[in-house]
Amino acid sequence: MLAALLVLSNQTARADENGISFWLPGFFGSLAAVPQQAPGWSVTSVYYHTSVSAGGDVARSREITLGRFPANLTATVNANVNANVNLGLVAGTYTFATPVLGGQASASLLATYGSNSTSLAGSLVGTLTGPGGATFPFSRFDSIDSSLIAFGDLIPQFALRWNAGVNNYMTYITADLPAGAYQSTRLANLGIGHWAIDAGGGYTYFDPKTGHEFSTVLGFTYNFVNPSTQYQSGVDMHLDWGASQFLTKQWQVGLVGYLYQQLGCDSGSGDRVGCFRSRVAGVGPQIGYIFPVGDMQGYLNLKGYGEFANENRPAGWNVWLTFNLQPAAPTPPTSTRPRITK
Structure with missing residues (x-):
């Protein structure tokens, strides 16, 4: 059947530092662990759109990173962050013919190009502490708009997949x-500014035979220190x-979902927001629709997510339109043996 569709890792305003994470929930979906039908090259292209917003905690984190929140300021932030992102992605994947540990090995590289428009608006009200310990009232209204069109980070991936009848593993x-x-x-970026491994x-x-399908993928991300912020x-x-x-x-319908939870606290000399664990579901x-493209197989999938239960992270909705082109399953050879009848 189909190989798992490599999608993207989007660097918009999301989670962890400033509410931004390496991993984009929804990266994997249906048929994630099913091996590709035949070895060789495949390509996946994705159009991705998301619209998200967040309140005071994420806005405060962004203010600190932007250098607009003095270290000696104690303030209440009443602000909102809004982001709209449109991305185009292309992933090239090579699936090897030689088994590795009894499974099908593949290597991929994904490139991203798109736009990010992010705005922050709201007020900071509190007190500034002077050198002698004296405090002074502080009040400011911020309105920041930031947008760019650029390339995102590069995402390499290596995967192994095994098939055992109706069961598939990866x-x-x-x-x-x-x-x-x-x-x-x-304010708006398409990269995260640091290395990460997942x-x-x-x-x-x-x-x-029945057409029933269910897939689930569990993963963990380790983030390296951001050298620009020491976060x-x-x-x-x-x-x-x-x-x-x-x-x-050919036709497939169903549901998709995700749960994202930050397990470890943020750290580093640049961390001024504390633990800042984030969560979203x-x-x-x-x-989905499967169709032949010459001697290849095409797969078109449209899926969308509505987000909820977010904490220290923007939430909203996102939609993915994915096209995958891969080698079709080999055609069984036609027997040339003479037919004998009695």
Whole structure:
């Protein structure tokens, strides 16, 4: 059947430092652990849109990073951050013919190009502490708009997948190479400004006879120190899942969802916001369609998520339109043996 579709790792205003994370929930979905039908090259292209917003805690974190929140200020932040992101992504994947540990090995590289428009508006009301300990009233209203069109970080990935009848298993390791557009003093970015490593495993149940399918992938992210801010985000956990029914051999409908939870506290000499653990969940519908493209197989998938239960992280909605092109399953050879009848 289909290989898991490598999607993206989006660097918008999301989680951890400033509410920004390496991992984008929804990265994996239905058929995630199913091996590719045949070895060789495949390509995945994605259009991704998200619209998110966040309140005081995330806004305060952004103010600090932008250098607009003095260290001697004690203030209440009544502000909101809003972001709209449009991304185009291309991932090239090579699936090896030689088994590795009895499984199918693949290596991928994903590149991102798109736009990020982010705004912050609100007030800071509090007191400034002077050198002698005296305090002074402080009040300010901020309105910041930031936008850019640029490349995001590069995302390499290596994965192994195994098939055992209707049961499929996978393990993967991926990383963030901080090559994308990033400035610590800019509100909108398409890179995260630091290295990250993510690894995990997944399972897919898929029965072609009944059309029933269920997939889930669990992973963990380790974030390195951001050299620009000396801020290190804590370890993150993420669970992506998809459930679908193939109505025919071509049409698929179902649900997708995710849970994202930061496990470790943020740290580093640049951390002025404390632990700042973040969390978000999302769920939504999906529809997929499989069709031949010459001697290749095409797969088109549309899915969307509505987010809820967020903490220290923007939330909103996002939609993914994915097109995957991969080698079709080999055609069984036609027998040339003479037919004998009695």
